[in-house]
Amino acid sequence: MQWQTCVLLLCVTAILADDEWRxxxxxxxxxxxxxxxxxxxxxxxxxxxxxxxVGVDKFKAPLPPPKWSxxxxxxxxxxICPQAIYALYDVYDETFVQxxxxxxxxxxxxxxxxxxxxxxxxxxxxxxxxxxxxxFQVTQLMRKKDIIVxxxxxxxxxxxxxxxxxxxxxxxxxxKDQVALLRWVQENIASFGGNPNDVTIxxxxxxxxxxxLLMLSKSAEGLFHRAIPESGSNLAAFSVQRDPxxxxxxxxxILNFTDVDNIAALTDFYTTTPLEFLTSTVAVxxxxxxxxxxxxxxxxxxxxxxxxxxxxxxxLKTGNYKKLPVLYGFTDMEGLMNMYHFDLWxxxxxxxxxxxLPADLKFESEEQREEVANKIKQFYFGGKPxxxxxxxxxxxxxxxxxxxxxxxxTTKLQVEAGNNEIYLYEYSFIDEDTPVVPHTNIRxxxxxxxxxAVADGINATHLDESKATPEHQEMKKIMREIxxxxxxxxxxLSEDSSLPAWPAAGVDRSPHMSLGxxxxxxxxxxxxxxxxxxxxxxxxxxxxxxxxTMNYAPKFEKHVILYVSCFILLYLxxxxxxxxxxx
Numbered sequence: 001m002q003w004q005t006c007v008l009l010l011c012v013t014a015i016l017a018d019d020e021w022r023x024x025x026x027x028x029x030x031x032x033x034x035x036x037x038x039x040x041x042x043x044x045x046x047x048x049x050x051x052x053x054v055g056v057d058k059f060k061a062p063l064p065p066p067k068w069s070x071x072x073x074x075x076x077x078x079x080i081c082p083q084a085i086y087a088l089y090d091v092y093d094e095t096f097v098q099x100x101x102x103x104x105x106x107x108x109x110x111x112x113x114x115x116x117x118x119x120x121x122x123x124x125x126x127x128x129x130x131x132x133x134x135x136f137q138v139t140q141l142m143r144k145k146d147i148i149v150x151x152x153x154x155x156x157x158x159x160x161x162x163x164x165x166x167x168x169x170x171x172x173x174x175x176k177d178q179v180a181l182l183r184w185v186q187e188n189i190a191s192f193g194g195n196p197n198d199v200t201i202x203x204x205x206x207x208x209x210x211x212x213l214l215m216l217s218k219s220a221e222g223l224f225h226r227a228i229p230e231s232g233s234n235l236a237a238f239s240v241q242r243d244p245x246x247x248x249x250x251x252x253x254i255l256n257f258t259d260v261d262n263i264a265a266l267t268d269f270y271t272t273t274p275l276e277f278l279t280s281t282v283a284v285x286x287x288x289x290x291x292x293x294x295x296x297x298x299x300x301x302x303x304x305x306x307x308x309x310x311x312x313x314x315x316l317k318t319g320n321y322k323k324l325p326v327l328y329g330f331t332d333m334e335g336l337m338n339m340y341h342f343d344l345w346x347x348x349x350x351x352x353x354x355x356x357l358p359a360d361l362k363f364e365s366e367e368q369r370e371e372v373a374n375k376i377k378q379f380y381f382g383g384k385p386x387x388x389x390x391x392x393x394x395x396x397x398x399x400x401x402x403x404x405x406x407x408x409x410t411t412k413l414q415v416e417a418g419n420n421e422i423y424l425y426e427y428s429f430i431d432e433d434t435p436v437v438p439h440t441n442i443r444x445x446x447x448x449x450x451x452x453a454v455a456d457g458i459n460a461t462h463l464d465e466s467k468a469t470p471e472h473q474e475m476k477k478i479m480r481e482i483x484x485x486x487x488x489x490x491x492x493l494s495e496d497s498s499l500p501a502w503p504a505a506g507v508d509r510s511p512h513m514s515l516g517x518x519x520x521x522x523x524x525x526x527x528x529x530x531x532x533x534x535x536x537x538x539x540x541x542x543x544x545x546x547x548x549t550m551n552y553a554p555k556f557e558k559h560v561i562l563y564v565s566c567f568i569l570l571y572l573x574x575x576x577x578x579x580x581x582x583x
Contacts, residue, residue: 022034033109039142041110043075044109046074046079046104047074057168059162065103083157096132109192110193111145119199123154123210127238128238138456148192159174160175164270167304171307178214178220200226222322229327230451236406242362255273311544326414330399333446334399338394360541380397396529402447411505423502427449429515431472499519512525
């Protein structure tokens with residue numbers, strides 16, 4: 001009897017073990033995932049989707065991923081790419097490990113025997129200078145067990161976006177990581193039960209700008225089929241570097257490297273300096289020009305695969321990109337993200353407002369720059385100083401220069417190029433738990449609010465959403481239904497939805513859905529502010545261009561050139577033909 005009991009226990013243990021783990025064969029080898037502790041899904045963490053080159057090659061495009069023969073236990077979390085300011089984020093975990101080879105993916109797979117599931121790839125935000133794949137989770141979006149979710153790391157900051165236009169630092173390494181991930185999904189997602197022909201990419205903040213840029217890149221064409229950019233655009237000032245060489249020089253100076261006009265020395269500085277030092281400064285979030293220093297760039301064609309060789313504006317105007325269903329939008333007070341600068345910046349804005357103009361404006365003279373700065377200040381502050389009394393003007397200004405005007409601009413250009421599947425919204429839901437704007441009694445939704453509405457938990461701190469107000473819980477349910485329907489159909493609402501009908505937007509950026517306490521279809525979104533910026537950008541927009549061709553060679557190559565030149569001169573100067581023949 002005792003042995004029968006032991007056999008029974010072993011069988012039960014084997015069944016439990018089989019239920020606890022799931023093994024999947026990938027192009028790299030078998031991987032094993034584990035059952036989620038609270039949801040009926042399996043998780044696969046830290047699967048390498050590519051290999052980040054290291055050392056002097058650290059700014060180059062990603063390499064193929066490793067392979068293995070024994071099962072890879074995809075259970076370890078916490079790998080993030082090198083960055084300086086992760087500790088400022090509420091979702092940072094002390095157990096995270098920074099490493100140079102950081103290109104990993106995480107998969108959330110529902111416990112179902114169904115195949116051809118829709119696939120969602122989430123591109124994390126962080127201003128292109130920080131962040132990691134697991135900043136937020138969306139397991140509650142998977143309740144119908146018909147979606148697989150993929151999150152991932154990509155190189156950020158100087159590591160991902162140094163752009164010298166050379167072989168050692170061609171630019172856009174972080175965007176090429178994103179393309180490599182999408183290719184990995186195409187090759188492997190069917191093994192997890194996903195449909196490679198049904199992929200939606202979602203991004204928030206810089207992840208949103210990434211999604212918007214991926215839609216324009218030939219290298220990513222055909223790798224996804226719908227897009228949800230949440231508060232970020234390919235035309236935002238922070239999305240593309242205007243002058244990559246000057247940015248590289250500026251950042252090197254911040255790190256106390258002074259020989260910046262010597263391009264060979266500058267290149268040597270970046271390639272030979274450890275990433276730990278290169279990513280040691282938090283200055284990237286102190287810029288007043290609505291950028292975070294590093295971001296994607298327009299590349300030089302140096303004979304290797306590129307991500308972006310034309311400006312986003314040029315591509316949008318020509319319409320030379322694949323048109324896809326897009327769900328665009330932002331919150332009503334995006335600029336609240338800069339309130340932590342308010343006490344310092346209000347005085348500086350009063351002293352010299354032109355220092356706060358976005359980096360994608362360029363002027364013929366300092367007089368012209370000041371004239372435009374005064375016009376903008378008058379529009380937002382009505383001739384009054386930037387102060388506690390005009391704090392809402394401060395919020396609106398940074399809402400527009402960072403996010404709203406560029407999203408509405410790209411919406412218009414996409415519709416003009418023939419995309420009749422652009423759905424536009426503004427997220428403005430508040431309740432009694434929403435804090436008031438400092439120095440006012442008014443509430444609004446800060447940057448990323450719609451992302452938190454769809455993600456697990458209440459906000460960035462991942463608090464238990466069961467503790468949210470009933471109204472907030474209902475709004476999260478509605479937002480997830482909208483996102484889920486768009487992922488499945490390319491339209492935000494099903495035909496039997498109880499919400500108002502939601503048509504695609506036209507060239508005038510109308511209509512849009514107002515997602516607030518009351519959900520209703522409205523007309524032109526931010527009409528007056530949009531017209532104001534249209535006039536300015538038509539006159540003063542600074543279109544990004546590739547870095548200039550660098551007329552230098554690395555040290556070793558310089559020596560070779562010198563020796564060959566001397567040899568040729570010697571050869572030409574020899575009169576004795578027999579000696580020439582000897583050489």
